[in-house]
Structure formats: structure tokens, C-alpha cells
Amino acid sequence: MRSPAPPVCPAPSASGPSAEGLARLPALGPALGATAACVRRLGVVRATLALAALSSLVSVVLTWVVLRLQGHEQMGTAFWLSLGVPLPLCLGLGGWTLHLVAALDQAHQTLRRLALHDPLTGLPNRRAFIHRTEQALAQQRQATLTHEDLPLSLALLDLDHFKAVNDRHGHAVGDAVLHEVGQRLQAQLQGDELLARWGGEEFALLMPQADVRCAAQRLDQLRSALSQPLRLTPAGGPLELRLSASIGLASTSADAAAALDALLQAADAAMYQAKQAGRDMVRVATPPAAPGGDGGPPQAPQSAKL
Ligand SMILES: Nc1nc2c(ncn2[C@@H]2O[C@H](COP(=O)(O)OP(=O)(O)OP(=O)(O)O)[C@@H](O)[C@H]2O)c(=O)[nH]1
Numbered sequence: 221m222r223s224p225a226p227p228v229c230p231a232p233s234a235s236g237p238s239a240e241g242l243a244r245l246p247a248l249g250p251a252l253g254a255t256a257a258c259v260r261r262l263g264v265v266r267a268t269l270a271l272a273a274l275s276s277l278v279s280v281v282l283t284w285v286v287l288r289l290q291g292h293e294q295m296g297t298a299f300w301l302s303l304g305v306p307l308p309l310c311l312g313l314g315g316w317t318l319h320l321v322a323a324l325d326q327a328h329q330t331l332r333r334l335a336l337h338d339p340l341t342g343l344p345n346r347r348a349f350i351h352r353t354e355q356a357l358a359q360q361r362q363a364t365l366t367h368e369d370l371p372l373s374l375a376l377l378d379l380d381h382f383k384a385v386n387d388r389h390g391h392a393v394g395d396a397v398l399h400e401v402g403q404r405l406q407a408q409l410q411g412d413e414l415l416a417r418w419g420g421e422e423f424a425l426l427m428p429q430a431d432v433r434c435a436a437q438r439l440d441q442l443r444s445a446l447s448q449p450l451r452l453t454p455a456g457g458p459l460e461l462r463l464s465a466s467i468g469l470a471s472t473s474a475d476a477a478a479a480l481d482a483l484l485q486a487a488d489a490a491m492y493q494a495k496q497a498g499r500d501m502v503r504v505a506t507p508p509a510a511p512g513g514d515g516g517p518p519q520a521p522q523s524a525k526l
Pocket residue numbers: 340378379380381382383384386390391392393394395398419420421495499
């Protein structure tokens with residue numbers, strides 16, 4: 221008997237809520253809001269400064285012309301005052317304002333980076349992941365209106381026996397391993413996919429536009445990348461580690477769009493089942509068959525090993 225043909229998964233496009241998504245984040249609290257508004261005014265500040273400098277220049281030239289017309293060969297105090305006072309004042313104030321706005325802009329960027337990234341791995345953090353996933357789900361709901369099929373998958377990856385790494389080699393090595401794992405998984409990403417550190421030794425992966433079969437294929441690729449020996453050179457001497465992860469996958473389609481909480485719960489429960497079933501595997505949260513034959517939002521209790 222012939223086995224079914226493998227699914228043909230299109231390469232994920234970068235058209236969805238990708239890196240731009242982070243740039244479109246709303247202000248995180250009043251402080252960020254104030255600085256963001258200030259940065260938005262940067263264009264107005266620049267234009268005002270340019271106008272002020274131009275008008276100062278025009279006034280200097282006009283004064284010079286008037287004095288020449290009045291037959292003053294020597295430029296008097298009035299001219300030098302008109303040249304000497306407004307122009308440096310305007311440029312000084314303008315430079316100071318620009319400096320202030322640039323400092324606020326930098327503070328805003330730093331706050332944003334801290335608010336949205338995990339300091340250990342440099343990956344987006346849980347907050348950034350949730351925001352992007354909400355965007356992707358909103359896009360999916362939008363697609364439903366135009367009867368487009370826009371699947372979406374997300375997975376939770378939990379490293380296996382990570383406590384043993386810490387216990388055997390120390391917390392610093394554990395930190396280095398988490399950083400390396402983040403880099404390794406990140407290097408595997410395609411298109412719109414987003415990897416985040418979910419917390420502890422757990423990572424989250426968003427695969428917009430991937431149905432369950434394509435997402436499972438991608439996860440197998442990630443799992444095999446993770447299984448390659450990981451070489452570190454800590455102070456105690458070179459180290460080679462082999463790692464694996466238990467992965468829970470939850471998918472939703474446009475006609476059965478699920479809420480983010482439901483998806484996360486389903487992925488988490490499927491990941492827990494992967495742990496219980498022996499680790500180093502992907503478990504899929506399968507949607508229960510609805511009475512009408514339609515799939516509903518994913519639920520974890522029934523899961524399938526890939
Ligand atoms: N080095 C380091 N360790 C961390 C960090 N966050 C969590 N951990 C450790 O990750 C380990 C997780 O342990 P467990 O929850 O028992 O999980 P596990 O040992 O991976 O076992 P299973 O998940 O059941 O396979 C604990 O030892 C935590 O201290 C971190 O940022 N750095």
C-alpha cells in the first residue's frame with residue numbers, strides 16, 4: 221500500500237505581522253507613550269528649526285540691504301546685532317532641542333528593547349510573542365470575512381532534563397546553553413515565524429500561515445537541529461552536550477479560529493503529554509470532531525505523536 225504523499229508546505233512568506241509587528245507595538249505605559257509622542261513630533265521640531273533658521277537668515281540679509289540702501293558703507297551695530305543675536309540663539313536652542321529629542325528617542329528605544337526582549341537569549345519575550353500572535357489571529361479573523369483559508373500554528377518547546385545540565389555543570393553553563401539553543405532555533409526560522417523565550421527552559425514558536433501538517437514538519441526540522449551536539453567552552457574546559465525538547469503543537473484554521481488562551485493551553489497540555497510519553501517528541505493537540513463534522517478550536521486531551 222502506498223503511503224500518502226507528504227504535504228507540500230509553501231515557504232512561509234514574510235508578509236504577515238513580522239518584524240514590523242514589533243515596530244507597531246502600542247506604547248507600553250505612560251512613560252513610553254510620552255516619549256513615543258515626542259519622537260513623533262521630531263519631524264515638526266526639525267521643520268520649525270529650519271524655518272526659524274531661514275527667517276533669521278532672511279532678516280540678516282534684509283537688514284544688510286536696507287543699511288546699504290540708506291548709504292551706510294560701514295555695517296553698524298544694528299546689523300551685527302541682527303546677525304549676532306538671533307542666528308546663534310536659534311541654532312543653539314535648536315541644537316539643544318534636537319539633542320533632547322534624540323536622548324528621549326534613545327531612552328524610548330532602550331525601554332522598548334527591555335520590555336520586549338529576553339535579556340539572556342536576546343529573543344523576543346513572552347509579551348512580544350503574545351502581541352504578535354494576537355496580531356496574527358486578528359489577521360486570521362479578517363481572512364475569514366473574505367473566505368480565505370489562513371491557518372495558524374503555535375508550539376511550546378520545553379528542553380528535556382534541563383535541571384541536570386544546571387546540576388552537573390553549573391548555572392552559568394545552563395545560561396550559556398539556553399543562549400545557544402535560542403540562537404540555534406532562531407537560525408532555523410523562515411518567513412513570518414517568530415521564536416520567543418517563553419520562560420525558564422521553555423520556548424514558544426509562532427508559525428503564521430502553517431497548518432498542522434506543515435507546522436509538524438517544521439518542528440521536526442527544529443527538533444533535528446536541536447539534536448546536533450552542542451559544544452561549549454566554559455572555564456572548566458570544553459563541553460559537548462546533547463539536548464532534546466518536548467514539543468506541544470496547536471493549530472487553528474480560519475473557519476475554526478481559536479482564542480489565544482485556548483491555543484496556548486492546548487499547546488501546553490500537548491507538550492506535557494510529550495514529556496509523559498518519553499520526551500524528545502512532538503505532540504499535536506487535535507481538534508475534536510464537532511457534531512457537524514467541523515473541527516473546533518484545538519483541545520489537548522486527544523493528542524497524536526508524530
Ligand atoms: N541556568 C538557568 N537555568 C534555568 C533558567 N530558568 C530555569 N532554569 C532551570 O531549569 C530547570 C527546569 O527544571 P525542571 O522544571 O525540573 O525541568 P527539567 O529538568 O528540564 O525536566 P523535564 O522538563 O521534566 O524534562 C530548573 O533547574 C531551573 O532552575 C535560567 O534562566 N538559567
